[in-house]
Amino acid sequence: MESEDDRDEILLLLKRALAKVKTQAQLMITIDNILKKLVNFSQATLLSCQEDEGTYRIFFMDRASGGSTGYSSYNESISRSYSFCDNLSELVSNADTARIYDIRTFNLTTAPQWVKLNYASGARELLIKNLPGPGDSKHTLILFADKLNSLTDAHVQYVEMIAVQLGEAINNIAVHEAALYRERDKASLLKFAIDLASVRKKEDLEAAIFNILDQLMGIKLSMIRLIDDDRITLVPYLYDKNAVFKDDELFKKLLAQNITIDEPTSARVLNSDEPVVFNIEAEQKNGNSSPYIMLWKKAGKKQMYGARLRIGNENIGTLWLLVNELNTELMRGLCSQISVAIFNIKANQKLLVYQKQLETENDLLKEQINTAYNFSEIIGSGPRMKKVYELMSRVADSNSTVLILGETGTGKELIARGIHNASPRKNKLMIKVNCAALPPNLIESELFGHEKGSFTGAFEQRTGKFELANNSTLFLDEIGELPLELQVKLLRVLQEREFERVGGKNTIKVNVRIIAATNRNLENEVATGKFRSDLYYRLNVFPINLPSLRERAEDIPTLANFFLNKYCGLSGCKVSSIAPKVLQQLKSYLWPGNVRELEHIIERSILMASGNILREVHLPNTKQNDTQAIPNFNQTIEEMERSHIINILKQCGGKISGTGGAAGVLAIQPTTLHSKMRKLNITKREYLNYTQ
Numbered sequence: 001m002e003s004e005d006d007r008d009e010i011l012l013l014l015k016r017a018l019a020k021v022k023t024q025a026q027l028m029i030t031i032d033n034i035l036k037k038l039v040n041f042s043q044a045t046l047l048s049c050q051e052d053e054g055t056y057r058i059f060f061m062d063r064a065s066g067g068s069t070g071y072s073s074y075n076e077s078i079s080r081s082y083s084f085c086d087n088l089s090e091l092v093s094n095a096d097t098a099r100i101y102d103i104r105t106f107n108l109t110t111a112p113q114w115v116k117l118n119y120a121s122g123a124r125e126l127l128i129k130n131l132p133g134p135g136d137s138k139h140t141l142i143l144f145a146d147k148l149n150s151l152t153d154a155h156v157q158y159v160e161m162i163a164v165q166l167g168e169a170i171n172n173i174a175v176h177e178a179a180l181y182r183e184r185d186k187a188s189l190l191k192f193a194i195d196l197a198s199v200r201k202k203e204d205l206e207a208a209i210f211n212i213l214d215q216l217m218g219i220k221l222s223m224i225r226l227i228d229d230d231r232i233t234l235v236p237y238l239y240d241k242n243a244v245f246k247d248d249e250l251f252k253k254l255l256a257q258n259i260t261i262d263e264p265t266s267a268r269v270l271n272s273d274e275p276v277v278f279n280i281e282a283e284q285k286n287g288n289s290s291p292y293i294m295l296w297k298k299a300g301k302k303q304m305y306g307a308r309l310r311i312g313n314e315n316i317g318t319l320w321l322l323v324n325e326l327n328t329e330l331m332r333g334l335c336s337q338i339s340v341a342i343f344n345i346k347a348n349q350k351l352l353v354y355q356k357q358l359e360t361e362n363d364l365l366k367e368q369i370n371t372a373y374n375f376s377e378i379i380g381s382g383p384r385m386k387k388v389y390e391l392m393s394r395v396a397d398s399n400s401t402v403l404i405l406g407e408t409g410t411g412k413e414l415i416a417r418g419i420h421n422a423s424p425r426k427n428k429l430m431i432k433v434n435c436a437a438l439p440p441n442l443i444e445s446e447l448f449g450h451e452k453g454s455f456t457g458a459f460e461q462r463t464g465k466f467e468l469a470n471n472s473t474l475f476l477d478e479i480g481e482l483p484l485e486l487q488v489k490l491l492r493v494l495q496e497r498e499f500e501r502v503g504g505k506n507t508i509k510v511n512v513r514i515i516a517a518t519n520r521n522l523e524n525e526v527a528t529g530k531f532r533s534d535l536y537y538r539l540n541v542f543p544i545n546l547p548s549l550r551e552r553a554e555d556i557p558t559l560a561n562f563f564l565n566k567y568c569g570l571s572g573c574k575v576s577s578i579a580p581k582v583l584q585q586l587k588s589y590l591w592p593g594n595v596r597e598l599e600h601i602i603e604r605s606i607l608m609a610s611g612n613i614l615r616e617v618h619l620p621n622t623k624q625n626d627t628q629a630i631p632n633f634n635q636t637i638e639e640m641e642r643s644h645i646i647n648i649l650k651q652c653g654g655k656i657s658g659t660g661g662a663a664g665v666l667a668i669q670p671t672t673l674h675s676k677m678r679k680l681n682i683t684k685r686e687y688l689n690y691t692q
């Protein structure tokens with residue numbers, strides 16, 4: 001070493017350089033480049049000691065000086081936390097004044113890994129000095145030399161002379177790093193906010209959490225739970241699918257469980273204005289036996305952060321993060337952004353449901369507009385229809401369930417719409433379900449709706465007709481076709497006015513007026529076990545029997561003229577009246593298809609007509625006295641079976657067996673047919689007469 005002046009100059013240079021240090025790397029370079037000119041060491045190590053915890057970390061180990069940095073275990077040995085072993089704690093506690101030691105002061109077999117590495121790379125002597133500085137953590141400088149007696153009292157003095165500046169440099173590094181972290185957190189939070197602003201779906205939120213929180217900020221989401229509509233249950237919403245404990249049985253169990261807002265650990269978070277830090281060991285010591293504490297312990301974490309998610313003044317859920325250290329301010333920022341994102345996702349989901357509902361209502365409205373003529377007029381002024389009108393006006397104002405009975409085409413839907421339009425619910429759309437038009441497995445979802453994923457093909461949530469008909473009327477057409485298993489569910493809605501969507505847990509309450517219709521004889525259906533008697537009684541509160549057209553033949557001319565005007569108006573034809581002979585013909589026809597059939601026949605006949613009087617109608621080629629084709633509600637099952645067999649026998653020209661025989665058509669054995677004919681007393685005259 002040169003002259004004293006030189007040394008003073010180096011010391012001054014060193015102090016100035018240390019005053020400018022902002023990073024660990026700069027500190028290492030300064031020590032390596034300048035301190036080495038004063039002290040004869042080969043490698044510098046700086047320990048960061050947490051005395052109260054009895055642990056320390058390696059703040060840095062001078063890579064520039066080579067030595068142990070070449071060893072493969074170097075990285076591992078400097079990144080972990082160590083407990084003080086006997087010798088080192090003694091050395092550190094005596095190092096407020098710089099001291100020199102032989103490296104063998106350490107018991108090298110039990111010494112920490114990094115000391116062993118230094119020994120292996122040639123270190124034989126060390127100088128140790130605790131650096132002054134603020135805060136709980138203390139820093140200790142250790143300079144290693146390759147030969148014994150290389151370090152001298154002069155070196156001890158130099159180290160003493162720069163200890164304060166070294167301590168300040170370390171403090172400056174900490175301040176600088178904290179500022180950098182703050183900047184980084186701010187930038188990440190901003191990026192997170194930008195990403196979250198466009199979040200519309202849960203998957204987007206999941207991606208933003210993964211990309212920013214996890215990748216950029218090193219914060220692992222453990223779980224987000226949301227408070228359910230019942231305001232009590234905390235339902236799992238999002239969790240880290242790659243979490244260390246993802247396969248843990250306890251985690252799977254917890255995931256499957258809905259807990260309530262009173263669960264103590266969650267309640268603490270929900271009731272706290274500030275994010276809550278759970279020190280796992282302390283929690284256990286204090287007797288917190290929550291399964292979550294056990295899970296976090298299993299995950300090897302010392303701390304867990306919980307914070308409530310909130311919109312305005314309302315708690316909406318809890319957020320749980322696994323992170324080594326987290327600034328509360330940052331956590332608050334994350335929580336409010338995640339809360340807003342969840343609010344947006346939910347609002348978006350609601351919008352989609354409303355949109356779907358509007359689309360459905362729009363379709364129904366269009367359908368209603370297309371048949372708008374139905375509402376304006378119900379034709380028929382005979383006594384049978386007058387009775388119907390009287391019943392309609394009696395029941396319209398109430399909320400009573402109405403059961404409309406009548407053959408096909410008698411106008412059951414028209415009457416249902418008439419009741420709805422005369423009721424206080426008329427400003428809302430009447431919703432119709434045709435129970436015969438859908439396969440049994442879809443009717444349930446049609447009536448009650450379903451949750452997304454509740455069955456194969458349920459790609460999105462669907463609102464059922466019961467919900468759509470809330471505060472309106474639900475017209476259940478062809479109720480007699482409803483499968484038995486759904487009859488039970490319908491009964492429950494009729495009794496309790498509440499139901500659940502398919503695959504859903506929430507009970508939905510509705511205010512729906514029911515009008516049901518059927519062309520079946522429900523009493524017979526009940527007797528044969530095809531229709532539940534309890535449902536029948538629920539529906540049969542206010543029955544309206546619609547007369548068949550043949551029972552009100554007096555209305556046929558008015559109806560015929562009504563349809564003539566309607567279709568002539570539509571097609572622009574010139575026919576303006578119907579010949580009396582035709583009206584007579586129409587009156588004596590039996591109309592198995594009732595008004596619908598009459599409507600179709602008039603429509604067809606107008607197209608074929610010439611001149612302005614309708615002189616001919618094309619009625620189906622059946623004999624007018626053939627009553628077999630018309631269902632008769634007063635028939636017993638036996639009578640119906642008898643008429644059916646006679647009809648088939650007529651169609652088969654009386655042939656019983658062989659090709660084209662009645663037994664083949666009825667899919668029974670000829671012997672069975674013979675015995676049935678005997679039992680039902682069917683004579684040849686009845687079916688052979690017809691064909692002659």
Ligand SMILES: Nc1ncnc2c1ncn2[C@@H]1O[C@H](COP(=O)(O)OP(=O)(O)OP(=O)(O)O)[C@@H](O)[C@H]1O
Nearest residue numbers: 374378379380408409410411412413414519595596
């Ligand atoms: N009294 C009536 N006045 C005018 N049109 C009628 C009348 N009754 C029925 N119609 C017409 O007949 C057609 C069939 O009526 P609707 O669909 O209401 O019968 P329905 O009894 O419900 O039939 P289904 O049992 O086959 O469902 C419709 O076009 C309807 O407008």
